[in-house]
C-alpha cells in the first residue's frame with residue numbers, strides 16, 4: 226500500500242515556519258507583511274476560500290485586508306481598486322479571487338496587478354521569469370505540489386514526470402517547476418493519445434485535470450509517486466463527497482506514495498500564498514528573507 230502524503234501536516238509545519246519568520250520581521254525590522262484579497266460577487270466557493278485565506282493570514286501574524294465588491298461592480302472600478310492597492314506601501318501582496326463576473330476581463334485585471342505584489346504568480350512577468358529560470362513569484366498550488374513531491378522523493382533530478390493538464394494555473398507552472406528540478410517532463414492533455422501508456426512511464430505523476438477519479442491504478446508504474454491536485458465534488462451514496470482526479474482506491478495499491486483528497490495538495494495552496502506574501506514583503510523592503 227502506498228505511503229499517504231499528509232499535506233495537511235506539511236502545510237501546518239510550513240505555516241508555523243512562516244509565522245516565526247513574520248515575527249522576526251516585526252522584531253528586527255519593525256514591519257508587518259500584508260495581503261489584500263479582492264472578492265467580486267457572491268460565489269459561495271470563492272467566499273469560503275477568501276475567508277480561509279484571511280483567517281490563515283492573520284494566524285501567521287500578517288495584516289489582512291478583504292475587499293468585497295458587489296457582483297455588478299464594473300471592470301473600471303476593480304481596476305481602480307487594484308491601482309490603489311498597487312500604490313499602498315502597507316500592501317505587499319494582492320490577490321484577486323477568480324472567477325470574476327462576466328463583465329470583467331480577468332486577464333486585464335491580472336495584468337494590472339504590480340508583478341512585485343502578484344502573490345498568485347499569474348502576471349505574465351512572473352510567468353516569463355519562471356520559464357526563463359529567474360527568481361519570481363510562482364503560482365501557489367504548483368509550488369505546494371512540488372514541495373510535497375520533494376518531501377517524499379528528495380531531489381527529483383532525472384525522474385520521469387508526467388503532468389496531466391496544461392492550464393496556466395496548475396499544469397504549465399508545475400511542469401516548469403519540475404523542469405527546474407531536472408525532471409524529464411511530459412505534459413499530457415485532452416488530446417494526448419494513449420494517456421494510460423504515457424502515465425505508465427512516470428516516476429512522478431501530477432494530475433490536474435478536473436475529472437473525478439480519472440487516473441486508475443493500472444495506469445501507474447509500480448512505486449510511482451502520485452500528487453493529485455484535483456478537487457471534484459461528486460454525489461456518492463446520496464451524499465456529497467470530495468474526490469481527486471485519481472481513483473484513490475486503485476492507485477494506492479500500486480503507487481509508492483500518494484496525496485489524499487482532501488488533505489493533500491489543497492492545504493498547501495494557502496500556505497504557499499502566505500510564503501509568497503512573505504517573499505514579496507521582504508523584496509519590497511530590500512531585506513533577505515528570514516531563515517525558516
Ligand code: NDP
Nearest residue numbers: 366390391392395414415433434435454455456490491494
Ligand atoms: P482546467 O480545467 O483549467 O484544466 C484542465 C486540464 O486538464 C486541461 O489542460 C485539459 O486539457 C486537461 N484535460 C481535461 N480532460 C482531460 C482528459 N480526459 N485527459 C487528459 N487531460 C484532460 O483545470 P485547472 O488546471 O484549473 O484545475 C485542475 C484541477 O485541479 C481541478 O480539479 C481543480 O479543482 C483543481 N485545483 C485544485 C487546487 C488546489 O488548491 N488544490 C487549485 C487549483 C485547481 P485541454 O487543455 O486539452 O483542454
